Amino acid sequence: MRAVDGTSSLTEQVLESVREAIHSGELKAGELYSVYQLAAQLNVSRTPVREAMLRLAEAGMVRFERSKGFRVLRRDPREIAEIFQLRLLLEVPATRRAARHADEALIIRLKEELAAMRAAAEAHDEPLFMRHDRAFHEILLAAGGNRKLVDTVGRLRDSTIMLGASTVDRSRSLADIAAEHEPILAAIEARDPGAAAEAMRVHVTHTGELLVIQAAADNGRTADEDALELIRDAEGI
Structure with missing residues (x-):
């Protein structure tokens, strides 16, 4: 497990260290x-x-188990699917609105974040990459002027992080994730609302499906079709 280093609060460092240990398998699901x-x-x-x-x-x-300690739980594919169903319902229309009203300042900011994502991918710096990934999405959400929407999607992303769910180096690379943002930016730059919404739908759906499949595999099961259906049901928005 990664040692604490005094650069942030001890609780935050422990939290991140344990999350990484669960993600890597160092702390195993079902173990006490x-x-x-x-x-x-x-x-x-x-x-x-x-x-x-x-x-x-x-x-x-x-x-937590009384007088014993704590047990690492297996990730629930349905919980992940529910998070991504909500993200689709919120982020796809927001992206459509952003493309409809895009100005040069918005496009420049998105280009800067995508360039930073590519640089972080090249350095294989996952934490830095994810900060710029999040910023890219938040810029699009904020373009609609609804702070509640930005905050809500932020909490949904936090829930995914807290669950320790990540596709990085399991089903795709950081470079792959960055590439999925390129059609979104291209459609925004073209002021094409339909294409922008579709590009966002494809990206968020793909991420959700990969995480659901991974969680099912971690639980010793094949793809959870009921959970996947939750994500796909949102595709008709």
Whole structure:
């Protein structure tokens, strides 16, 4: 597990370290771990570990067991599908509106974020890449002038992160993800609302489907068709 380094709060560092350990398989689903064990491994007190685990429990990544510790839970494909169904219902119309009213300032900002994503992909810097990925989406959402929409989608993305769900280096590369944003930008630059909405739909749908399939595989199952249907049901918007 990645050691804490004092660059941010201990709780945040523990949270990120544990999420990475779950994602990498270092902490295994179904296994029981103790707060004391993690505190010793990370060389921190039990308080930030306990606080971090409480947040992960709220996100559904772990479950506390009385007098025993906590157990890492398997990711639920349906929960991931529900998140992406909502993202499709919100982000696709927002992208259509952004393309309809796009100005040069919006296009320049999107180009800057996509260029930063490509550079981060080249360096294989996933945290930096994801910050610019998020910024790209937030710029489009904010173009509609609805802060509630930006905040809501932000919370949905946070839920995916808290679940430890990521396609990076499992089903696609950072460069692949960056490439999925190129048709979105091209359609925005062309002021083509239909093409922009379709490009966003394809990107978000693809991400959601890959994560659902991965979660099902992690649970020893084939693709969860009921969960995938939730995402595909949103495609008719």
